[in-house]
Amino acid sequence: MKTSSPQSTLLLSKWKRIRKxxxxxxxLFPTILFFIVFHYIPMYGVTIAFKNFMASKGIMGSPWVxxxxxxxxxxxxxxxxxxxxxxxxxxxELIIAFPIPIIMALLLNQVANxxxxxxxxxxxxxxxxxxxxxxxxxxxxxxxxxxxxxxxxIVWFGGEPVFFMASAEWFKTIFVFSGVWQNAGWSMIIYLAxxxxxxxxxxxxxxxxxxxxxxxxxxxxxPSLLPTIMILLILNIGSFMAVGFEKIYLMQxxxxxxxxxxxxxxxxxxxxxxxxxxYSAAVGLFNSVxxxxxxxxxxxxxxxxxxxxxx
Amino acid sequence: MTIKAHxxxxxFDFLNYSFLTLLMLIxxxxxxxxxxxxxxxxxxxxxxxxxxxxxxxTLEGYERIFQDERIWRGYSNSLLYTSLGTAINVVLxxxxxxxxxxxxxxxxxxxxxxxxxxxxxxxxxxxxLLIKExxxxxxxxxxxxxxxxxxxxxxxxxxxxxxTIPNELHEAAEMDGCSDAVFFWKIVLPLxxxxxxxxxxxxxxxxxxxxxxxxxYLREEALYPLQIxxxxxxxxxxxxxxxxxxxxxxxxxxxxxxxxxxxxxxxxCLPVLVLYPFLQRYFVKGVMIGSIKG
Numbered sequence: 031m032k033t034s035s036p037q038s039t040l041l042l043s044k045w046k047r048i049r050k051x052x053x054x055x056x057x058l059f060p061t062i063l064f065f066i067v068f069h070y071i072p073m074y075g076v077t078i079a080f081k082n083f084m085a086s087k088g089i090m091g092s093p094w095v096x097x098x099x100x101x102x103x104x105x106x107x108x109x110x111x112x113x114x115x116x117x118x119x120x121x122x123e124l125i126i127a128f129p130i131p132i133i134m135a136l137l138l139n140q141v142a143n144x145x146x147x148x149x150x151x152x153x154x155x156x157x158x159x160x161x162x163x164x165x166x167x168x169x170x171x172x173x174x175x176x177x178x179x180x181x182x183x184i185v186w187f188g189g190e191p192v193f194f195m196a197s198a199e200w201f202k203t204i205f206v207f208s209g210v211w212q213n214a215g216w217s218m219i220i221y222l223a224x225x226x227x228x229x230x231x232x233x234x235x236x237x238x239x240x241x242x243x244x245x246x247x248x249x250x251x252x253p254s255l256l257p258t259i260m261i262l263l264i265l266n267i268g269s270f271m272a273v274g275f276e277k278i279y280l281m282q283x284x285x286x287x288x289x290x291x292x293x294x295x296x297x298x299x300x301x302x303x304x305x306x307x308x309y310s311a312a313v314g315l316f317n318s319v320x321x322x323x324x325x326x327x328x329x330x331x332x333x334x335x336x337x338x339x340x341x
Numbered sequence: 342m343t344i345k346a347h348x349x350x351x352x353f354d355f356l357n358y359s360f361l362t363l364l365m366l367i368x369x370x371x372x373x374x375x376x377x378x379x380x381x382x383x384x385x386x387x388x389x390x391x392x393x394x395x396x397x398x399t400l401e402g403y404e405r406i407f408q409d410e411r412i413w414r415g416y417s418n419s420l421l422y423t424s425l426g427t428a429i430n431v432v433l434x435x436x437x438x439x440x441x442x443x444x445x446x447x448x449x450x451x452x453x454x455x456x457x458x459x460x461x462x463x464x465x466x467x468x469x470l471l472i473k474e475x476x477x478x479x480x481x482x483x484x485x486x487x488x489x490x491x492x493x494x495x496x497x498x499x500x501x502x503x504x505t506i507p508n509e510l511h512e513a514a515e516m517d518g519c520s521d522a523v524f525f526w527k528i529v530l531p532l533x534x535x536x537x538x539x540x541x542x543x544x545x546x547x548x549x550x551x552x553x554x555x556x557x558y559l560r561e562e563a564l565y566p567l568q569i570x571x572x573x574x575x576x577x578x579x580x581x582x583x584x585x586x587x588x589x590x591x592x593x594x595x596x597x598x599x600x601x602x603x604x605x606x607x608x609x610c611l612p613v614l615v616l617y618p619f620l621q622r623y624f625v626k627g628v629m630i631g632s633i634k635g
Contacts, residue, residue, distance in 0.1 A: 051445050061434075074467075134364070146361075159550075164571060244349065311466040318461055
């Protein structure tokens with residue numbers, strides 16, 4: 031090795047460093063190429079939202095039409111339904127599905143018996159590995175008006191069977207709670223990990239002062255989780271308009287469409303099934319932009335509250 | 342130091358244990374019912390008599406499943422997509438994660454390029470048109486290339502390397518005339534089994550369970566992965582059935598599909614279920630590494 035002692039690596043000029051580390055650039059090359067092709071080219075491709083896409087002319091050659099597609103979306107009769115469903119489903123999910131893993135982690139953290147703790151964890155995050163297709167298949171089975179378990183229970187208690195999967199009123203609730211069933215245990219892991227970092231001294235001191243377990247959860251554990259909660263909340267809000275598209279699409283049918291049509295399923299419907307590429311790309315872009323604004327805005331807000339931020 | 346336990350704490354513990362036990366039951370019971378229904382007499386299942394134990398033991402459902410060509414084909418397609426996709430995924434994630442864990446010129450710039458895609462994207466339609474233009478539509482490649490590597494996994498991997506491979510180690514190797522590639526291959530990889538396991542598992546489960554890539558990019562039935570076949574049997578069929586009245590539907594057909602449903606869920610989840618006990622601790626590790634700010 032003629033070049034250098036380790037310290038001088040840092041002092042080498044940029045170009046020398048690049049030459050010296052060319053193998054690392056080769057490592058990075060395929061991935062960067064991948065991101066450029068599969069993420070950045072589609073970002074450019076979004077310009078078709080401002081054009082009238084014609085397959086024969088390609089994205090570049092199609093004529094510009096400005097905001098025509100956006101205007102069409104905003105004035106379409108679908109707009110209010112689609113926006114409303116998207117917002118409500120996500121808000122519902124945020125209110126129900128977000129806090130549950132936190133509560134579960136706080137409670138599980140109080141369990142002294144290590145084997146029981148492990149058991150609860152193993153069991154509760156198992157459903158995370160089941161595919162959405164199977165989850166929705168299970169929903170159809172368990173909620174079937176003909177022989178589904180839940181309806182049998184309802185009938186047994188003297189009620190009338192409810193056709194859950196075909197009812198617009200039930201759609202959002204089924205969507206959110208089946209999501210909790212599948213993912214709460216999994217989301218809990220990160221909070222449990224954060225709780226292991228809480229200093230035992232704090233708890234000991236609190237015990238000496240006569241604090242009950244519940245008080246310690248409230249005044250020691252919960253505050254120590256706050257930064258983690260904030261980060262996850264920001265991330266959640268950053269994908270506010272995007273969650274659960276695959277599952278919503280699978281759960282959707284003509285009978286519940288009134289409450290299950292969200293922006294993304296609408297994009298899929300108009301874009302891929304009816305081939306209105308430009309219009310659908312405009313709707314999709316509108317969605318991404320709102321998402322991005324929410325993310326940046328909320329991150330800023332969190333920063334100013336001095337809790338946590340992503341950047 | 343012993344301090345008398347708070348009197349309220351005993352109540353708290355009692356309620357806490359009961360609550361968590363109830364939670365486990367809520368999670369487990371549906372899975373349990375699927376298992377016992379899959380080996381029960383379909384008539385008992387339909388009559389709603391299968392609650393606690395299998396009734397009228399039969400393997401007819403499984404026999405039907407093994408006779409169904411679609412399922413076999415879906416299974417082998419899924420295996421192919423999963424193994425190929427995972428291989429590509431892991432290689433790209435590890436190499437990129439490693440390069441980014443080192444102090445290369447332009448590192449922050451590359452990181453930004455990657456991380457930005459987590460927050461903004463072109464969306465469905467431009468991606469779809471791109472895949473078509475690249476000639477990947479309706480080929481295996483559409484199932485493995487567009488998801489070849491993910492930003493989040495790169496972050497996790499980079500953090501792992503940055504924390505476990507001390508700089509001194511690299512400097513020592515450099516003194517001995519070891520190139521970056523050799524160092525990565527001979528020293529970094531053997532020290533990195535946990536992160537490799539995490540990435541293999543994340544990616545394999547993801548590929549095995551994915552259906553949306555297939556839904557948009559595949560047209561030919563011969564290429565369908567298992568999840569698309571499942572969707573047809575478990576969901577599309579059910580929706581159609583709901584649209585028909587009992588008299589219209591072919592009752593024998595209906596019976597066969599019903600018999601198959603429970604078993605097919607088990608068969609589809611089998612690979613993941615078999616691996617689950619081994620996977621679990623690696624998964625937890627992966628999530629924890631990911632949670633550390635890097």
